[in-house]
Amino acid sequence: EIGELKKEMVQSGVYLQAPHCGGLGGERDSGYDSLRRRMSVWDRLTQTHPAWLLLAVSEEEAGRILLKQPPGVFLVRKSAALQRKVLSVRLEEDQESGTSISHFPVRESQYNQVLEKAMHKCVLKPLKSVIETALHDFQVSSGAWQQLRENLALAKTKKPEELGVDGAVPPDAVAIEKIRQKLLNMRKMYSPEKKVSLLLRVCKLIYTIMQDNSGRMYGADDFLPMLTYVVAQCDTPQLDTEIQYMMELLDPSLLQGEGGYYLTSAYGAMSLIKNFQEEQAARVLSSEARNTLHQWHRRRTAQRSMPCVDDFQNYLRVALQEPGVGCTAKTLVVHPYTTTEEVCSLCAHKFKIPDAENYALFLVTEETSQQLSPDTYPQRIKAELHSRPHAQVFHFVYRRVPNLNLCIPGMVRNGNCPQVE
Known part of the structure; x- marks a missing residue:
């Protein structure tokens, strides 16, 4: 610089x-x-x-x-x-x-990353064992470690469909062992950046196996149940400590992109296992887990112009709003040059809407609700909103055009409805 x-x-x-x-x-x-x-x-x-x-x-x-x-x-x-x-x-x-x-x-350059790596080597490397021991001791003393081991053992006995996997063929025993070894190798690394890079390779391997075994593409909503199944089969409770290590020590600027997205997915998978119950497999994140994720994001990205953890580049979080039912949200793969018309078609397919011609995509903020025209680009709109000096809470909502009754906090039926924060 x-x-x-x-x-x-x-x-x-x-x-x-x-x-x-x-x-x-x-x-x-x-x-x-x-x-x-x-x-x-x-x-x-x-x-x-x-x-x-x-x-x-x-x-x-x-x-x-x-x-x-x-x-x-x-x-x-x-x-x-x-x-x-x-x-x-x-x-x-x-x-x-x-x-x-x-x-x-001042041109931002690679020097920031060089300094970050140097700090990892000088500070984190000597303290790695101390940090891991402290985290583990805290889990043991609180009882969370024993509960996690029991839930992992229970989840490991379940079939993929019992954990929410819908149609995708899971990895075989050989692939599971390969993934397990990669997760164990993660424990040897002191750099949170290298840990996330390895986690990214593991998640991409799972995605590849899903697509190769089934012959079709899968979205973000299909991946979390499969990741939960794979984590349960690997039976590595130490992964929970590794996730905490990465979430707290990774440079916030590196939370963008696929690495940050899959780190959030891994946290979600471990949360599902922690809250797993035999009589009813937890297929969605609890409100407590969602609140923890949002609090973590606000704390780790304070005073930074960054996308939300639910909303990384090429991913768009869209909520389906139905009168009297509440909201259901899905994370969609939406590229920068994908139009609103194309996003609406994708929403109709994902949410299984038979009369899609009566639905439209709306940008909902704390004070306004605006229907997006078919030729606009939602990802550009999202980027423009994120780049503003003062952050503004906004949501993309897919709903019927005549319905002007927006979700307000008192009407929220689940954790997916847009609400004022």
Whole structure:
């Protein structure tokens, strides 16, 4: 980032003017080759000024702050318009333009990930065994460990259809053992990023087996019951601790995409097993598990412009609203250029609606409900809403066009109805 910034400053005619320090030069630093002359270690100690990290200030506020400071002071802020960090610098006043403040957008780069990996190696690697022991001891003392082992043993005796698997052929014994070994290998890793990468490979393997065995594609709603079945067959209660480790220590910026989606799915599968009852297999997440997921998401993504855990790229959460029944929600695979008309056709198929011509897709917020025109793109609408500085609660609802009675908290029959949070 700094290297790119220096290039932009040089191209813009901005230089750091450092007077010559005779006899105090010291070793030159090649990192300043792009400046008018190199700065020595002594120069950097005596000529630089504090850098302020003020992400919440606007460009005007940054200018007012820096005008009160000597040349050389700079701060880093978050630009709502550019959706990236901007470095604002106080310079000597330009005689031609009369300005003394310059703003340089900072290009996000791979250096953040490099630093994250270095922190994992320096901090997490030595503490891995301590963290795992603490988590395990807490589960044992609370009784959750014994309950999990008993529920896993019970769920392992169930057939796939008893766990909610609908038509898909499950992995055979050889594949189950292969998946089990991968989950056991996950315990040897200290990096949450590498753990999630391995979890992603496991989930993709399950998806591939489902499709190869049945000869058709499966959606997100078909995957969770199968993942629950596979986790039960693997009989690895340690996976619960691994999931907690990843959910709490993974960089929130890495929760986007497939890795974050499958991590949430793994949490859902373990929650179903924890709440498993012999007389009635739990096929949907309990309200307590859903609330835990939402609380985790809000805590781990605070002050970040990120999609919801239920709503990653290429996935769209849509609720079917029926009068007197409540809402049923499904996670659909919806690409950025999929139109509302195509999403409605997909909803009619998934929700088994016989008179689809009477239904439409609505964008429901806390205050409004708007029917989307057939040629709009729901994923673009979702991305635009997520990119706003102030987060807004919204839902995509598939319902009959004449019905204007929106779900309100008092009418909620289950955890899928849109409600004001």
